[in-house]
Amino acid sequence: MAVTKIHKTSKTALLIGVLISIAVMALFYLGGQVPAHEKIAADMSQPKFTDMVLYWAYILFAITIVVLLLFAVVTFLKQLKESPKKALGGLLALVGIAALLLVTYFIGDGTLLDIPGYDGPDNKPATLKLTDMWIYSSYIMLSLTFLAILVLPLFKRKG
Numbered sequence: 001m002a003v004t005k006i007h008k009t010s011k012t013a014l015l016i017g018v019l020i021s022i023a024v025m026a027l028f029y030l031g032g033q034v035p036a037h038e039k040i041a042a043d044m045s046q047p048k049f050t051d052m053v054l055y056w057a058y059i060l061f062a063i064t065i066v067v068l069l070l071f072a073v074v075t076f077l078k079q080l081k082e083s084p085k086k087a088l089g090g091l092l093a094l095v096g097i098a099a100l101l102l103v104t105y106f107i108g109d110g111t112l113l114d115i116p117g118y119d120g121p122d123n124k125p126a127t128l129k130l131t132d133m134w135i136y137s138s139y140i141m142l143s144l145t146f147l148a149i150l151v152l153p154l155f156k157r158k159g
Contacts, residue, residue, distance in 0.1 A: 017060070024049070024056045041117035100137055108132030 027049040034046045072094060079087035109132055110125030 021056065021060075024052055028053045044116075100140060101133060104136040104140070105129055105133040107136060 028047050031048045034048055036042065039046050072090070076087055076090055079090060106129075108129035110129045112125070113123055113128065115123060
């Protein structure tokens with residue numbers, strides 16, 4: 001009974017998220033351009049609903065982080081009761097991710113960008129390094145995922 005409820009809830013949440021994403025992207029691609037007198041850079045294309053796409057991406061990102069952290073904490077606490085050794089392994093993985101983020105932050109470039117028509121507050125070294133951190137971390141995690149897909153089957157036990 002509980003599994004059916006979880007399945008229905010997750011299926012409904014996924015469907016709602018996909019429908020909202022489709023609606024937002026449809027507005028972005030089909031919603032037209034900002035009027036010429038409101039454009040930030042006159043010679044560049046600027047869809048009307050760019051802000052909506054960015055805010056939706058921020059919302060999805062925040063939801064993902066919150067759910068990830070909740071599951072990590074709940075799993076850690078369950079494993080701490082059942083098998084403390086496994087719990088420490090999970091904690092070690094979280095520490096590894098934190099170390100990866102810290103290293104990629106310091107690797108990031110904080111050189112200010114020359115962005116035509118932009119005078120906002122986000123063109124500062126800390127924000128630029130943070131952006132590089134996420135990009136570099138994504139590259140590293142993607143590479144590790146592909147490496148695991150290719151290498152782990154070689155260690156699979158036969159029998």
